Amino acid sequence: MGGLPTRRTVNGFAVNPENPKVMFAAMRDGLFRSADAGESWKPVAKELKNMAAVAINPKRTDEVYAASEDGTLYVSTDGGTTWTERR
Amino acid sequence: MRFDNLTRTVVWLLVAVAAASVFQPVPAAAQHAKPAGPPGFEHVHALTVAADGRTLWLGAHAGLFRSQDGGRTWQSVRLPAKAPHLDVMALVGDLRDSRLLYVATHEAGVFRSQDGGGSWSQVNTGLGGLDVHGVAVDPNESSKLHAAVRGQGEGVYRTADAGGKWVRVDDGPAGEVKVLASVNISTGMGGIFLYAGTAEGLLRNPDCF
Numbered sequence: 327m328g329g330l331p332t333r334r335t336v337n338g339f340a341v342n343p344e345n346p347k348v349m350f351a352a353m354r355d356g357l358f359r360s361a362d363a364g365e366s367w368k369p370v371a372k373e374l375k376n377m378a379a380v381a382i383n384p385k386r387t388d389e390v391y392a393a394s395e396d397g398t399l400y401v402s403t404d405g406g407t408t409w410t411e412r413r
Numbered sequence: 414m415r416f417d418n419l420t421r422t423v424v425w426l427l428v429a430v431a432a433a434s435v436f437q438p439v440p441a442a443a444q445h446a447k448p449a450g451p452p453g454f455e456h457v458h459a460l461t462v463a464a465d466g467r468t469l470w471l472g473a474h475a476g477l478f479r480s481q482d483g484g485r486t487w488q489s490v491r492l493p494a495k496a497p498h499l500d501v502m503a504l505v506g507d508l509r510d511s512r513l514l515y516v517a518t519h520e521a522g523v524f525r526s527q528d529g530g531g532s533w534s535q536v537n538t539g540l541g542g543l544d545v546h547g548v549a550v551d552p553n554e555s556s557k558l559h560a561a562v563r564g565q566g567e568g569v570y571r572t573a574d575a576g577g578k579w580v581r582v583d584d585g586p587a588g589e590v591k592v593l594a595s596v597n598i599s600t601g602m603g604g605i606f607l608y609a610g611t612a613e614g615l616l617r618n619p620d621c622f
Contacts (some may be wrong), residue, residue: 328426336610338460342490343508343552346597349608351615363598364428364608364615378457379592384508385466391484393471397454399484412484 327369331355337395338379342387350390350406352377357392359406370406425586425609454478459504459592465511468529472501477516479530490530494521503548503592507555515558515576517545523560525576536576541566547593549607551620559607559620561590564575569593569607569622582622588613595620 330351338352347363350353350370352373356373358367383389390402392409399412459472469480472489476499478487490493492499500519510549512529515536522537523545537543542565551557556575562568570579590613596606596617604621 330615333613335589335591336611336615337458337591339594339608339610339615341594341596341608345598348553349596351610363596364617376621379460379471381460381462381469384463384464385462389422389462389466391460391462391469393457393460395456397473401484 329360330358338392340376340380340390342382343384344387348387348405350382350392352380352392354395357406361410362406370402371400374400374409387409425618427613428608428615428617436478458500458502461504461506461514461600463506463511463514463529468511470514470530471505472504472516474500477501477504477530480579492516492518492521492524493533494518494524495536496520502546505548505550505558505594507550508552513555515548515550517548517560519544519546520563523548523576527565536572537579538577539572539579539581540570541581542569545591547609549593549595549596551605552597553605559595560595561585561593561609563589569620583618585609586613586618588614 337349340350342348351358356369357377359370360367377390380392380394390406401412402409402410444614454473456474460525471478477490480487503517514526516524522543524533525536526533542562544564546563547561549559560570568581569583569585571582572579584607600619606617607620608617
């Protein structure tokens with residue numbers, strides 16, 4: 327159990343509707359992913375910082391969107407493993 | 414009645430605690446995608462993808478925005494309210510009906526659209542305050558929602574009729590709520606969990622209150 331920064335703000339949260347144990351948390355420290363309903367977490371990409379919100383496409387759950395506080399949008403099409411900035 | 418952390422009516426459990434990796438500083442990110450005209454988001458609070466898989470909704474200090482090209486361009490969507498400015502704090506759609514969307518605001522409570530954002534109604538009956546920081550739809554029962562109100566009337570509210578009437582059911586988690594989600598994981602007691610992203614971390618509680 328663990329992996330999220332302690333006593334820090336969780337700004338955004340998203341759950342995979344096909345597998346609810348898979349979830350993402352958006353924080354200033356970055357974006358974190360859990361595959362066990364939040365028991366453990368891992369950061370998903372070093373380039374993501376100051377994250378404000380995250381969402382999973384319910385039609386294609388490998389497609390994940392994350393937004394930073396300033397509005398920069400990032401997209402992953404492999405379930406959060408790799409990310410590209412949406413321009 | 415307000416309870417302190419030791420005597421809260423319901424105990425919200427911290428989902429995960431431990432030291433985390435610290436990211437290296439990165440250069441400031443580039444501009445967000447937007448067409449000519451719409452204002453900047455200013456500060457993003459919420460993001461969701463509609464059930465159709467094509468429509469993105471974004472809530473920000475500057476209001477509500479919609480994209481239908483995967484976030485490359487955004488259109489501002491006006492909510493009907495007396496307040497000159499609405500800070501959109503939370504968004505939630507329905508997993509089966511892409512036309513249904515709930516929008517929680519800092520100033521004017523909860524708005525509901527049943528036609529993909531074409532028209533809106535305020536659904537605040539029973540809410541003790543209009544500063545709503547989180548809204549969640551039950552994935553198994555789309556007319557059942559929870560909302561987190563901050564400030565006046567602070568607490569967690571539940572509706573069983575898609576916002577027709579809200580009832581306060583709990584003080585809510587400690588710390589300012591930033592996001593609320595109903596998660597389809599069984600509690601073993603006939604319900605599912607309500608997760609809350611807060612200023613003190615990620616917490617969860619059975620939604621059986």
